[in-house]
Amino acid sequence: MKQQKEMITMLLAGGQGTRLYVLTKEVAKPAVPFGGKYRIIDFPLSNCVNSGIDTVGVLTQYRPLELNSYIGNGQPWDLDRMNGGVYILPPYVKDKEGQWYKGTANAIYQNINFIERYSPEHVLILSGDHIYKMDYSKMLAYHKEKGADATIAVLDVPIEEASRFGIMNTNEDNSIYEFEEKPKHPKSTKASMGIYIFNWKKLREYLINDEKDPNSSNDFGKNIIPAMLANGERMFAYQFDGYWKDVGTIDSLWEANMDLLNPKVNINLSGDQWRIYARNEPHPPHFVGDKADIAESLVTEGCNINGKLWYTVLFSGVTVEEGAELNSAVVMKNTVIKKGATVKYAIIAEDAIIEEGAVVGDDPCNYSDPSEWGIAVVGRGAIVKKGQVVRPKEMIEPDANR
């Protein structure tokens, strides 16, 4: 018999991440690499373990192969458990027919059986596309203290940005009276972080009813939360004030990487407290040659550097040859930047080759019209040939030969 759990996590990892374009052509968004040796999903998974949650269902649907093999048996996150642990939950065929996950709520609905195995009192719903460190046990304590049916984590955002988010309008006691998705005229600055704790019995009821409604998009933000509000359920906003970043776009992914180099930004990955775990391959330490010049950069093991790095994040096994120059670049694992190549304000995915003298991206200072400028992106396995130029905002497809 399974041991009853107070709270388990359901992690929505099926997102296609279309706004990451070439970076998610072959992998699901949560498997996108971040910060030198992590993937986005390492953050929610590590947060769970550090918060004392030992059972996590990961709902996958879009290009799951790499994500599945990355999570494996969950050992890097200490989630290889006899009772509980991490489970990959893809859509599957039922009695008569199978169906894809139609929406976030439907994904949970289709896995009611999984959740019931642990008969939890509460369920934590997360998404796999945010970079943040958060203690969910504190949020649970708050949820219980308020006797809430649902608790939604919120972050104060600048009022001018509030219309990009789902905004929670709250009473003085933080109870939510209204939820507005991307409001034109926001009444509050409390943006939903996509982190929910539900009373499981209650949520189960709503999921079943929502499923009966053929007009529903089966989505938490669009359907479940508004339905609960309409019925006057006890719903509270839980204020979070640490670093949190949605890395759903090329710009935000690049910015979040650059944030790691900014001492003013409160996302410190080092230290033994609240460590972020990842599946690592054993590489030798990185080597810095005689011609190297490195400042304000992050370098991971297995790299071989003989060029110039400036505000750059290098993943494991990257080679930077003599005379190559990198500025404000994010370069993923095993990519080679050859002699005299220049990479500025760019993201280069894994296993790419930037040949001699090639130029990728450019400094925004050189553009008087900001609309002409943007981060340049090279897909995984692509080759940028000798002397070729990849302009700002341009994207090179995976395995392209340019």
Added chain:
Amino acid sequence: MTSKTMCILFSESYGAAPNELASERTLATVPFAGRYRLIDFTLSSLVKAGIFNIGILTKEHYGSLMDHLGWGKDWDLDRKNGGIKVLTPFAKAETALTRDRSKVDALLSAKAYLESCDIDTVIISDANLVMNIDFRGMLAYHKEREADITILYQNKKCPGHTGGVLEHDATGRVIDGYYTTVQHNEPQDAVFGVYIFNKDLLLNLLDRAYTFGWVDFERDFVTKNLNKLKVFAYAHKGFSAIINTVADYYKASMQVLQPEIRQELFYSDTPILTRVKNSVPTVYGFDGKVQNSLIADGCVINGELHNCIIFRDVTIEKGAVLNNCIIMQNTAIHSGAHLNCVISDKDVDIAENHILSGYQTYPFVIAKGQHI
């Protein structure tokens, strides 16, 4: 089939020259090349050759070994059949005095374990070797020659080498073997302390060892039997280093800074496996200046490094200058400190403006946990 093969590793060198870096840990777990322990090289070679049944003989202060190996998961050695087994010493009243005096004593203590394993061939190896050993080739050679014992050797110039050397005939059969203390300038066939035995023979020799009170493994098990047994020599090709003394350690460490040697050691067909930790990537500040150095994850570099090996989670402050140093895990070198030819063990703290220097042939060693 290699599955009928097991390996016994010695975590200590039994009688070789003392090594300050191994005073609080086994020789097998002396940290090396920024993130490894010496034993990782032999273990990785074994795993590469499909040998998954490995017993490790211990003598004392083997806590670091247990910590490092865990259940062997990082080497893919957490197996239902075989896997890694740390053979801890145990003293009985009648053996307490002789316990672990020598490799022979250590092997005798593992006799029951050897007998219990369903194998026919035993590799016996030291764990202080920095090299990729081709165990697959060596085992094939052992079978093909129908050898009783096969010894790994390399013909090389090793002026500093004091240890076993062998002589063999054109067929590879070993005709002489001895321990040299004389400094040679000519290439010689140096042995590594890696042997393949047929299991029945090994058990028989262990019985004799017990009966006659043998103490010297090389002499009593191998050299004495050269006429009676078919003992063959298998040549190692490529880079190799045996780490006994601190001087050996320093020399081999500095060799790893050479690109060709690093390439051969770490980027052959499979990687060198080691315990995986979760350090963050290394952060370079505005004032870091680094040349020809190997740097592990988790460091914060703001000072100057030339020809250095820096382990995990080390902080080099602005204005610190290090030349030809090896700095182990979790050490802080504060601003203005100048270090030359220093090997600093784990958890060391070197205060501001201190000047410390050893010499290439006699590096200055700072013990674990010291604050200077």
